[in-house]
Amino acid sequence: MAAAAMSPQLEWRGPIYILAGFAGMIALGLVLVQPLLIGGYLAPLTAYRGRRVHHWIGGALALAIVIHVAGLWITSPPDMIDALTFASPTPFSPFGVIAMWAIFAVALLAVLRGRLGLRLRTWRIVHIPLAVVIVVGSVVHAMLIEGTMETVTKAALCVLVLGATVKLMADLWMRRRRGTLRGESIARQ
Template sequence: MKLTKGILIWAGLVAAVCVPLATAAASPLLEWRGPIYILACFAGIASLSLVLVLPLLVGGFLPGLKGYLGRRAHFWTGVALLVSLVVHVAGLWVTSPPDTIDALVFASPTPFSLWGVIAMWAIFAAALMATLRRRLGFAPRTWRIAHVALAVVIVTGSVVHGMLVEGVMESASKAVLCALVLAAAIKAMLHLRVWR
């Protein structure tokens, strides 16, 4: 029974990540786009998928990845998120520098850019804070409050950005992925009682 439950959880996570990628790969919008733009798009989808995995790891909800293993996997998943985000932004920069600059300085007329950039800066802040945690001597409570606050910004910004972008992601699978990201984050916060 426990093995079956574990297999179902992992299968559900794989489906939640792979279905949006597969439907995006079949998008007719890719036919007129260059390889760098396509790479940037898929790096964005990968980033959103990694935002789903992070709270599942920190909450200990993935079979075989609890305790120390879960924390290490959470760290390396955060690193993967940072890399995929940089690829996403760099690819968009190469294909359209003026639009990327407008987004980064909050001058873009498109609301999805605002939310994406807010999430991006929160990811950079979380990465910097994790890197300097010991040097700065954060107390555990201070670290937890700051990290959770940034996680809330990351999840909110990523989901709103993803839902507002009308791109290669198919609408239904994108909505399901975004809903799962929100649900995982809320479940992790309730499970860990982060408000204490």
């Protein structure tokens, strides 16, 4: 954020555009926090508190995306129409739009989960693939943008986002595998 705040490209931008850009950067930072919370990698939080904070951060992430898109819409409606209709000539747009819709889908399902009667297993079957789409789409979107984010810090943040997500996915897979193996060994006895 500090490197982006010192970018010379900000001199020609208005406050709404700058707010929109920083909302996108904050969103990418929040994407990093999500797998750390669910994986229990943030030491002082219990698993329950980690899940609760994960829910609140998810809401903040959706809000940051709304601010990002609304700010860009205000500053350039034709560009946003092109992006949202997948007609934009910029290579980063479709990745951002796909990640945005995946974030909104997860947020909507999280809000309606109780009303829909989604069990934890069903929730995970839906949420995990959408989370992967969010991570990959967000990282590719950010890396393809040549803007105010400084290249090295942007790449480092993206590597951290990918690394945290891969670590969580591997840990979840190992937990499931161990649980299955334990269940199979008990069934055989």
